[in-house]
Amino acid sequence: MDNIAGKKPALLWAVHISVVALVLLWVVPTFGLLVSSFRTGDQIVSSGWWQALTTQETQQAAVRIAGTEAEKDGAFVIEGNLFPAKGVEISHWGTSSREPEAFAPGETAPLNDGMTLTVQADGAFVLTSPVTTKDMRLPRVFSTASSPPEFTTRNYTNVISSPLAGQSIGQAFINTLTVSIPATIIPILVAAFAAYALAWMEFPGRALLVAFVVGLLVVPLQLALIPLLQFHNWIGIGKGYLGIWMAHTGFGLPLAIYLLRNYMVGLPRDIIENAKVDGATDFQIFVKIILPLSFPALASFAIFQFLWTWNDLLVALVFLGTGNDQQVLTGNLVNLMGSRGGDWEILSASAFVSIAVPLVVFFSMQRFLVRGLLAGSVK
Structure with missing residues (x-):
């Protein structure tokens, strides 16, 4: 009787409660950070964000x-x-x-x-x-x-355009965008071509290449930092945007190729064979058929890659530098915590600015995330 069709699993309510708990654990601190970013320093120190609307x-x-x-x-x-x-x-x-x-x-x-x-x-x-x-x-x-309750937008004005050195994150915000956008687009372009070749083109050693890509997924990037930086310095692209773009591309390609190849393998074979019968080349098939059908997988990887590059600190320190004109948001926030640890209003506003863009990217593309991740897992 436990397996009757239409009967709800016994643990369904436990699953629902777990999901709600996970959502609350993520949403409540984010909302609290948003509220704190509009409060004054005295009120942040004297009371919690949940008391923001009461007299203290x-x-x-x-x-x-x-x-x-x-x-x-x-x-x-x-x-x-x-x-x-x-x-x-x-x-x-x-x-x-x-x-x-x-x-x-x-x-x-x-x-x-x-x-x-x-x-x-x-x-x-x-x-x-x-x-x-x-x-x-x-x-x-x-x-x-x-x-009485007091709210202000002065915190955001200070952290975005303050003339005080080390307090403004405006330049760091631009630097992070300069790193993240190309470091997301370049791996997608390269991985899409490679995934199509591994999924639909016949050539010797294809299975070995697929196994090699899967093996690269478990290689820690820390192992490659020093050799890669030495190579960049040798060819003349070290400590610059080109160097960090290439580094993020190399570190992101294994996941991108694996994810896109699994998705493309699951596409209907009849569509591709019919296109070949009609005289379409591999490049035409890739551009006019594969790419439009693979948009969910492309979007899911774009989310992962953008979030990784936006929140990265280690790769930015190694391949970009620590100067004020080179520093990314994560490095700027570390400096704020060290030099202005008592200015909670500055830290909360800076932290929310740093997560605002990833939140927009995630919520605008999250409907493609599950579809892209589950592609190729079942037939």
Whole structure:
């Protein structure tokens, strides 16, 4: 009774739950990264992205009293606001890091040299001193305050076109596109011709070549980095775009040929034989019949190759370089994490910019992915 036609497998619900869990594990962090990329650095540090739409009460960064001194009733007074543009509401404040919540809003704190400081709930303060404060080091104010949700596009402006060296990823973005697009197109062009020859053209040693291509799939690329770089330097294409295009082409060809050859073998033989009977050459058959029918396989490999070259760091460091005018996005993000590890808003915006293009490529071509991967697996 367990194998009755139409009866759902016992583990169907487990499969569905697993798929939903995998989707959530991928989507939720991506959405959180997107939300964080539009938040300010203070809010990222003080609360999680899921609290982005709620008012948060957090410990604010210490603010040193500053302002224009004025003489009133024989005393020297400085007035101002700790948070002129944030609209925060202070619940407690203090002048020492050991007692950051010593006073309530509106209370007056006695300071050294007869000075007093009063801080209101909206951040307005009044510092009063019996003597001038021009040559004095004014106190810092520590506060606990509730701040409303705040979103900004300044993070993206900074990471794309900031004039600060090491912070902008605009040039790195262009460099990555310059590497990824040719490094995706060239292997497809070469592999498509090779796959057609291995699938439909009769010549001695064809089976041996197929076995050789399959064997190359398991060869780690790290083994070829140094010899290949030495060869590139010997022929004069090392440390440049041409060198990295050729490197990515060589590393991507085994998978491309294997994938496309499996797909082309499964195409109807009658179509090709009829074309040959009508007098079509192999090149005409390849261009007018094989390529249009092989688009799912071409698209599936394009996804893999583009994602690999876009996210690559090792090959780019070896064959391109580490200069600001040569650096790719992955290398730029590594530098940001090292030099600006506390600027989470910069890191989150940079990270989302780096994954935006792969997301667009994947979702625009993902319908071809399964069709291309499963081609040739069943008859």
